[in-house]
Amino acid sequence: MTRGLVTAAIAAILIGEAAHSEENVPNLRDPTVIAAGHDLFLAKQCAHCHGVDGTGGINLARRSLEAKGVFQSIADGREKSGLRMPAWREVLSDEEIWQATAYVLSISQHSK
């Protein structure tokens, strides 16, 4: 990857995080946020469909994901390709959904 591409990628990430911060988004790369998200991932049985390490039936580890899309999928559920994920808004707080988002991003292609 050229230096220019790296710079552009970093810029994109910074712009993205700046945009998130306007919506009170925690730092999605903060290890404590990711760890809290991991705890939720297990406690809420996300592992039921996604596997304890994200490599379950609905494999997250090999997907390229972005933060807002993950947040929305968790909050409002997801129906695609005949499959269904329940909605978690009001069961989980927004802060908790962001924590879960941080963990999902940490195991997805996004962070690799």
Added chain:
Amino acid sequence: MGRMTWVATVSIACLLGTATVARAADPGAEDPNNWPQYHRTSNAWRYSPLDQINKDNVGKLAVAWIAHGGDITMGIQETPLAIDGVIYSITSGDRVAALDGKTGRELWNYEPRLDPLTKKVLFAPYSRGVAVGHGMVFIGTVDGRGIGLDQKTGKQVWETQLTDFANCHGCNFTSPPVVAGDVLTFGSTAGELATQGKIFGVDAKTGKKLWEFNTIKDDPKSWPGESGKYGGGGAWMPGTYDADTGTVYYGTGNPGKDFIDSERAGDNLYTDSIVALDAKTGQLKWYRQEIKQDVWDYDSPYEVMLFKKDGKDLIVHMNKSGYVFVLDKNDGKIENIWPVSDVKNFVKDIDRKTGELIGRVELPVNQETLICPSTFGGRSWNAGAYNPKSGLWYNNVLDFCGYLKPVAQKDDPKDYGTGHTGSNDFGRLVLAPDGRKPGRLDARDPFTGERKWTYEMDVPGFASSLTTGGGLVFNGDPLGMLRAFDADTGKVLWSFNTGSGMRSGIISYAVDGEQYILVPSGWGSYAAILLPPLFPQLEKVPAASTLIAFKVVK
């Protein structure tokens, strides 16, 4: 038998000379053209006496019509009904439709406005069927209602909220009610839900609730302390109505938390049991618990089959563990118990006379334990089929295992998307330790378990089978292959790729002297989500919701 039905039956006989003649000992044969209830007849055999399609001409089967079911979410899981040339179907979102049985043309449809909470609960938005009777089509909805529709128009006649949907962890109905004379009986989901599963009796004509039966017994010996409050149970598949005795038989769901029993150190009645209820009052006549203090998720909601044999009235019933219980219909006394597979390690065995679990394997908290069969069971909820001509019962056997790991979990019935299981997941699936094929279609004697033939599969079957008077067994697999077998030998006589996997019930019916095989195809359900790590072939199976009717090309 109605006049028109009788005329049609005679027409088949005249035209083909092979039409089945009704026999008194063959319940349901008096109406051979129809598939009027979930398992076709109240003996739950899934046997159609029609024999126009048979071993000699099954190779000429071709598509007669195709209809789309609508929303594909969680696939198509129903067993449709066929009555006097009309198909009654239910698909995702509890969408009900009546179709012309000759063309697939939609005659009417009905789609209820579902409670938004449905988006959050575990068991939705699929349904496994409708019931028909009293000039109405009846459904149980995924937001816990019973609804009656006019059979001719689809207009709603009545609706009754039966479950306390918002306060029972989203307990609802994912299978059809049973028409038990003037009463409808509805079994609710529970098991993995922090609630007490119920069976409801409702006036079929008005929808008025008549009674409810709690599958969690109010007994501190059975449920110490507060453990029964969220004990689970329920009855999430249709029961069997026996008009001779006015009894409805239901198999019940597992206790919760699924994998942790430390707080429920009793027998946990009436979970994992067959309960015999007076259909008019809901009073318990008898029960037979199959799995005491279950920790392996071995529910009992599968079909309750009725037989007359050697002067005895018998029930044959498979528990999810794969053990088959042969019981006296009148009191639940054990006649025999046999396993559908030797891929089992959760117990050393079950005592054939007492039903006692011998050498049960407990699950240490925070440790993985290999348990066979897996939480999918020795067979899934999709029913087998019994053919009175061959004397064989055909079942899709699952020969794989799973690692279970109980972990501490707080009770929270408002946490709708989380199962009350005492675990982070539903088990890590693995093949059987001896490396055998993970699934097979088995043909066995239902009373002894003696096997006549078997057909091994690389990906096991998860659909209900059909067997017919034409000496055939129809079976669909998750990859989309529909096969017709010789019922006596297991030889594959015909196959067809339906384009999506099958998780539903195949039926047969006749209209104007022509026999049809009707196949719902559309892969979905939790199986579609959970199975790919063990069966990567399933990752590429497209979703769908399709009804495909076949008949013999002339």
